[in-house]
Amino acid sequence: MLSIAGTDPTGGAGIQADLKTIAAFGGYGMAVVTALVAQNTLGVRSVNVPPAAFLRDQLDAVGDDVQIDAIKIGMLHSEPLIAVVDAWLAQRSGDVVVLDPVMVATSGDRLLDAAAEDAVRALCRRADLVTPNLPELAVLVDEPVATSWDTAVDQARRLAAASGAAVLVKGGHLAGDACPDAIVTASGVVAQLDGARVASTNTHGTGCSLSSAMATLRADGWDWADALARAKVWLAGAIAAGAALEVGRGNGPIDHLHELRPRLAGPPAAPRPAGWTETAWTDAAPVRAAVDACALVDGLRTGDLDRRVFAWYLGQDALYLGEYARVLARASALAPRPEEQVFWAEAAASAIAVEAELHRSHAGESEPDAAATTLAYTDHLHAASVRGSYGELAAALLPCFWLYADLGDRFAEANHDAHPYRDWLATYADPAFAASTRRAIELVERAAAEASPTERERMGVAFARSMAHELAFFEAPVHAQAADADARGGRARGLA
Known part of the structure; x- marks a missing residue:
């Protein structure tokens, strides 16, 4: 399992969260770094981006030597880095690719310029599954952020039709106690799972972790619907168990190993x-x-x-x-x-x-x-x-x-x-x-x-x-x- 993403020195998001999730589901995790991020549970302080050529060197070093069963893509930061990943994927075949398009900050601010946003839309065509939150889904279809579940599902269907990828649409940003999730293709909803919102501030890295779980389960032979059901149960438990970790003073991380910890x-x-x-x-x-x-x-x-x-x-x-x-x-x-x-x-x-x-x-x-x-x-x-x-x-x-x-x-x-x-x-x-x-x-x-x-x-x-x-x-x-x-x-x- 290969994660292509940025770092989080506190361990709750980015590559660190991806590797923990992959391990929790029994996979062997590998990581290619797109950005060195100085952040903690309170927010991001600065970002240091290695040269695009070094990103390609990392990708080639892994791909030339190791058989990759699935690829999870997270933060890509800028258009040159997105272009490198796109070109590298174009030379490969048979990989399971899950794209978590990191495009909008928790504050609602856009993280990418217009050229990079267009590049991410194009990259969706390389993916088997795209896992945006609702603000990111809105950017990908160039529409206002959905405020209802039906609108979100309709936006996901249009993204699936444009990209050819399945879309995991998540209801976590909607108001209310319900927290539905669904797998959507160009034909409509393939599977929908309803669920109650878990009352917790330990939500740092949930998007990274869910996308990594989906990629790992898919590589293990699960279809998208069953993978979502399994990942959703795991994530709810990880959120609920996160408070006991007592990490940070802001939005704390989830407990990726909550199912393994007793053993x-x-x-x-x-x-x-x-x-x-x-x-x-x-x-x-x-x-x-x-x-x-x-x-x-x-x-x-x-x-x-x-x-x-x-x-x-x-x-x-x-x-x-x-x-x-x-x-x-x-x-x-x-x-x-x-x-x-x-x-x-x-x-x-x-x-x-x-x-x-x-x-x-x-x-x-x-x-x-x-x-x-x-x-x-x-x-x-x-x-x-x-x-x-x-x-x-x-x-x-x-x-x-x-x-x-x-x-x-x-x-x-x-x-x-x-x-x-x-x-x-x-x-x-x-x-x-x-x-x-x-x-x-x-x-x-x-x-x-x-x-x-x-x-x-x-x-x-x-x-x-x-x-x-x-x-x-x-x-x-x-x-x-x-x-x-x-x-x-x-x-x-x-x-x-």
Whole structure:
């Protein structure tokens, strides 16, 4: 895999981001430098461009010696450099070429003069896939920036018709919470993936990284539609995990190695076996990213969470766990094999005994009323239990293992003696809980393998709904405290 792009000394964008992305997807990365950029997470300070002849020397040195499976092109800076890359590609054949046209700064300022813009339009004809953001797409078709998804798709179709390349149109610059992406050709939309916007400031280098992911997956035999689905899941997770890197004071980088990091640190707390469970976990990536980004989870990681919010959360969790234990006991009764019956029964006992002490230490002995989100979640689990399908019930229970083990594993580094919520973090980072999670995943995977197609479909719905309930459960405490503060303020104003 060859990246042709500029540098980023902070490692979040440009060639450095490309090489990390290529490695994350199992490729061997190579790099040809077009510009030496002095930048950080706060912005660009200066650019030093080597002579065009040296760029050609770099390209020839790689191309004369190494078989290249795919080429990703990023920042080209000026018309002479674009001409060199165009001429070099013209002498080659069979390469997968992905062009990320770096033409417009985050501020909206154009980075290229008119001659260079025309050269980039011509270079699109050398590409198999072009990945502009919406301002760059507007420049390529010489139109105003699209403010609606339909307009963006129409502009991408016109660019595809003019260049012969497929276009990855990205909705990240549109207003609203939705963040769709699509592969568009001259014939129209080939594949469209909807998604929720990940609330994060760690977006430095996302365009570079996505285009490199697409190139690497294509070189590995994926078609564009499947590559987009895989890359989108990876990117959402990388954005959500980026804050934990704590790099820079501006728009920080994404975590390119977030999927590998648990394995690099040691045995994973919750392995992701191939099959039904892997698909369900991958499909839930937007929800998992939203969980990571929510105020309660981030506050638990940093230790900055308001204790009143945490106490409210634990009070609801105590109510939840009582019902959860009953549903686990029901799973034990439905399980087809003795060892599975034992596992679910022991999990029911653990839900009552192990967690009870944690709740008493923070929330006291008070018994609050169940919140709407708590009732909705437990009602969902009870509904799954009474339908009599073991696979469906096991799938509904799995997120309460897997999501917490995943958080416990990734937040383990925050678990130090001075952390105010150290015992909560330790509970879910505990090796025994990790082992239980692995076993739960294995049992659900086995249930899916033995289930009918109809039951597997119900399992998927049950798992997805539990993940959505988990997100609502994490978001509820902050919302409840905000509502309570508003109510107190209203009473104070009334007394005044």
